[in-house]
Amino acid sequence: MKTRSITQRIFTLFFIAFIIGCSGESVSPRDSTAVNGSGSGQGGSLARFTIVNNHLYVVTTDALFTYSLEDPKHPVLKNKSSIWAEVETIFSMNDYLFLGTRNGVEIYNISNPNLPSFTSRYTHIVSCDPVIARGDYAYSTLSTGTSCNRGVNRLDVINISNISNPQRTKSITMDNPKGLGLWNNFLFVCDNSNIITFNIASPSNPILITSLSKTYIKSCFDLIVTGDILIAVSLEGVTQFTINQDGSLTLLSTINVE
Amino acid sequence: MTIYIPSNMKPKSLISFLALFLISSCSEVETPENVTGLRPIYGTLDDIKDLIQSKDPQPLKNVGKIYIKVDLLLINEAGAGVHIYDNTNKSDPKPLKFISIPGNVDVAIKGIYMYADLGNGLATIDISDLNNIVVTDYNNSYLNDLSQVEPPAHVLDLLNESNKIYYECPDPSKGYILAWEKVTMPKPQCYINR
Numbered sequence: 001m002k003t004r005s006i007t008q009r010i011f012t013l014f015f016i017a018f019i020i021g022c023s024g025e026s027v028s029p030r031d032s033t034a035v036n037g038s039g040s041g042q043g044g045s046l047a048r049f050t051i052v053n054n055h056l057y058v059v060t061t062d063a064l065f066t067y068s069l070e071d072p073k074h075p076v077l078k079n080k081s082s083i084w085a086e087v088e089t090i091f092s093m094n095d096y097l098f099l100g101t102r103n104g105v106e107i108y109n110i111s112n113p114n115l116p117s118f119t120s121r122y123t124h125i126v127s128c129d130p131v132i133a134r135g136d137y138a139y140s141t142l143s144t145g146t147s148c149n150r151g152v153n154r155l156d157v158i159n160i161s162n163i164s165n166p167q168r169t170k171s172i173t174m175d176n177p178k179g180l181g182l183w184n185n186f187l188f189v190c191d192n193s194n195i196i197t198f199n200i201a202s203p204s205n206p207i208l209i210t211s212l213s214k215t216y217i218k219s220c221f222d223l224i225v226t227g228d229i230l231i232a233v234s235l236e237g238v239t240q241f242t243i244n245q246d247g248s249l250t251l252l253s254t255i256n257v258e
Numbered sequence: 259m260t261i262y263i264p265s266n267m268k269p270k271s272l273i274s275f276l277a278l279f280l281i282s283s284c285s286e287v288e289t290p291e292n293v294t295g296l297r298p299i300y301g302t303l304d305d306i307k308d309l310i311q312s313k314d315p316q317p318l319k320n321v322g323k324i325y326i327k328v329d330l331l332l333i334n335e336a337g338a339g340v341h342i343y344d345n346t347n348k349s350d351p352k353p354l355k356f357i358s359i360p361g362n363v364d365v366a367i368k369g370i371y372m373y374a375d376l377g378n379g380l381a382t383i384d385i386s387d388l389n390n391i392v393v394t395d396y397n398n399s400y401l402n403d404l405s406q407v408e409p410p411a412h413v414l415d416l417l418n419e420s421n422k423i424y425y426e427c428p429d430p431s432k433g434y435i436l437a438w439e440k441v442t443m444p445k446p447q448c449y450i451n452r
Binding site: 034035039040041042043044046047048049050051056058060061062067069072073074075077086222224226229231233234235236237238240242252253255256257258 | 317318319320321323324325326327328330331332333343345348349350351363364365366367368369370371373375380382384385386387388394395397410411
């Protein structure tokens with residue numbers, strides 16, 4: 001018999017809920033509902049979509065799809081790469097895509113953006129894991145959450161200075177880590193119902209900052225860091241913080257689930 | 259209620275006895291069972307435009323992924339669409355619109371175009387005027403033919419409560435499956451063991 005973690009049960013309850021037609025009070029929108037700007041936006045560490053310049057990359061469980069957005073009104077499928085691992089997330093850095101899979105991280109080169117080419121693979125035991133990267137290091141959380149029935153709970157630090165041969169340099173045991181984000185010398189991780197902060201002044205060796213009080217976000221599962229703002233996503237809602245110079249977080253607002 | 263079990267009964271007989279008891283009790287209380295499952299939304303590609311609509315803001319219920327673009331904050335309503343907030347003031351994000359997109363899990367924005375998965379494909383939506391969004395493209399190239407036979411894996415993730423995921427058996431005579439929606443339904447014949 002498989003055992004299920006509390007987090008998994010929480011997810012279960014969440015997903016059992018039948019999506020009822022919403023009939024909330026309407027709120028007056030701002031005067032202008034126009035969307036401008038030519039750039040692309042930013043997803044969280046659990047995203048399956050990422051836009052790099054003029055291409056949209058989409059991962060499904062077993063494939064990576066490449067769309068050209070040359071004509072942004074009409075994406076054109078350029079390539080489909082089958083991936084022999086259960087893919088869950090995608091993250092891009094420079095000329096590379098990092099695919100978080102249940103078996104590890106697959107790295108693809110997109111110097112030819114229409115045709116991603118396999119570069120290397122970092123494998124670990126079966127687990128759920130988003131991945132982010134900066135410079136010579138990638139950080140990946142492995143958790144037993146959501147639909148993963150096996151696995152461990154830890155943060156892996158992967159040296160990618162030789163991109164064709166990624167090497168794990170450190171593993172840090174955690175409670176149930178999920179989404180993660182980087183800001184200056186800090187790495188933030190949604191771990192169980194807390195946002196945990198690591199100092200990564202030495203990128204190969206994240207050090208848990210124990211002097212900061214943990215920020216409690218019930219059932220936190222993803223993070224986005226944008227500018228000096230951290231946005232945490234949980235089953236209870238979406239919470240925004242200012243990130244202070246010492247890595248501490250100051251609450252700005254919460255959009256609550258009703 | 260107490261059940262009298264003869265003390266000299268052998269384990270095998272005991273199991274049979276209990277099994278008989280269970281079977282008889284089940285048959286007495288049998289009612290049609292409802293389950294939460296996935297139901298296909300049929301249609302033609304033209305119907306996509308009717309399914310994707312800009313609506314007044316709605317309360318957040320099932321928080322999915324988030325996406326940010328400058329001062330816009332997008333929060334996915336798992337499997338149903340996207341809440342759009344004006345996030346100019348991070349201390350007080352203001353709801354602008356809810357865009358209904360059945361089966362939606364992920365979005366990305368470039369310029370004035372939002373790319374969104376729609377259960378079985380990729381929709382392109384011009385969001386330059388949130389009051390008058392325009393679906394400019396729908397592309398079902400990113401899922402294989404199997405998506406017409408059973409729900410794709412990332413949609414199954416919306417229904418994570420058990421190892422057995424129920425879905426209404428597809429009926430090709432009803433048309434093309436555009437998306438799958440999560441509903442409560444009488445227990446269907448089709449299911450997937452995960």
